[in-house]
Amino acid sequence: MSWNLFGHEWAEQLLAQHIRHGDLRHAYLITGAPGVGRRSLALELAKAVNCQNPPSPGEFCDECRVCRQLSRLQQPDLSVVESETEGAMIKVDQVRQLQHSLSLAPYEARYRIALLLNFQLANANAQNALLKTLEEAPRQVILILTADSAENLLPTISSRCEILRLRPLPVEIHERALIERWKFSPQDAHLFAHLSGGRPGIALNLIADKPALEKRSAWLDDLVHLFDMNLRERFAYSESINRARDPLRSEMQTWLAYLRDLYLIRSGSDAPLTNIDRSAELAQLSSFFSLQQILSAMEAIQNSLEALELSANLRLLTDSLMLDLPAR
Numbered sequence: 001m002s003w004n005l006f007g008h009e010w011a012e013q014l015l016a017q018h019i020r021h022g023d024l025r026h027a028y029l030i031t032g033a034p035g036v037g038r039r040s041l042a043l044e045l046a047k048a049v050n051c052q053n054p055p056s057p058g059e060f061c062d063e064c065r066v067c068r069q070l071s072r073l074q075q076p077d078l079s080v081v082e083s084e085t086e087g088a089m090i091k092v093d094q095v096r097q098l099q100h101s102l103s104l105a106p107y108e109a110r111y112r113i114a115l116l117l118n119f120q121l122a123n124a125n126a127q128n129a130l131l132k133t134l135e136e137a138p139r140q141v142i143l144i145l146t147a148d149s150a151e152n153l154l155p156t157i158s159s160r161c162e163i164l165r166l167r168p169l170p171v172e173i174h175e176r177a178l179i180e181r182w183k184f185s186p187q188d189a190h191l192f193a194h195l196s197g198g199r200p201g202i203a204l205n206l207i208a209d210k211p212a213l214e215k216r217s218a219w220l221d222d223l224v225h226l227f228d229m230n231l232r233e234r235f236a237y238s239e240s241i242n243r244a245r246d247p248l249r250s251e252m253q254t255w256l257a258y259l260r261d262l263y264l265i266r267s268g269s270d271a272p273l274t275n276i277d278r279s280a281e282l283a284q285l286s287s288f289f290s291l292q293q294i295l296s297a298m299e300a301i302q303n304s305l306e307a308l309e310l311s312a313n314l315r316l317l318t319d320s321l322m323l324d325l326p327a328r
Helices: 009-020 038-050 065-071 092-102 124-135 171-180 186-195 200-208 210-226 231-241 245-267 276-286 291-308 314-324
Strands: 027-031 078-081 112-116 141-147 162-165
Touching: 009 038, 009 162, 027 038, 038 065, 038 112, 038 141, 078 092, 092 112, 092 124, 124 141, 171 186, 171 200, 186 200, 186 276, 200 210, 210 231, 210 245, 210 276, 231 245, 231 314, 245 276, 245 291, 245 314, 291 314
Parallel strands: 027 141, 027 162, 078 112, 112 141
Antiparallel strands: none
């Protein structure tokens, strides 16, 4: 069967060719934004090299025991390394435990697969510990790393891997994929293809998580109201949102996407909007702000997001952001 990777057919063809020609690399690095399909591609590769009944070289049946186990991340010859909690660092002990398992011969499959998810979260010690395995990988081992960007890993890591850079899907292809593969209604497919920025994983999470959609709507309502608030009201709002980093990060990312849409409309760009369900509101707001005001607000939010990752004081961070948002 086809790997069925909408928008990433080039990656499927490349990897299938490696399998057919007996030219598999010992390590692959799959990069791209969260939700773009990095893990899906990694698992399809694992199935294609280990399928017990492949229809043809470089393909997989998705029905044999090994394929089904890999889909559930429960195959004996699959080792998965990832953060123990969301956003936490991957530690050197996890890599050392992986190295022990990779020293064993495959139990059932043709290759032992090491899947290292979001490896940009690995600390320097963990990345350095992996180097020896990358340099001297056992013959029947394939390492598959995923990361947001190769540049966020040590150069010695990325230089030892075949890099596949995944990009978000064009809106039209994403809509079709949501309808044909995941059975979205045309209306939902149109909306979520835009909201997710061409990333199927994000679209699937959004449609399954109504509270997340409600939060998004509330955050955008708050941003629009902030444009009309005085400083006292803005600082009161700042106090209400500076208690936890993860929700604050999500809120600011939502605001940043909205301001990008505002910039696109104000500049007359024909690039697709993210918040397509608020296009009328965005069009009305765009007349109140100059391009420079919108850009300055976007820069302030981006700087706040970067500061958030550096354990900045949350109250100072949100208060400063309130000063940088434009007033209508």
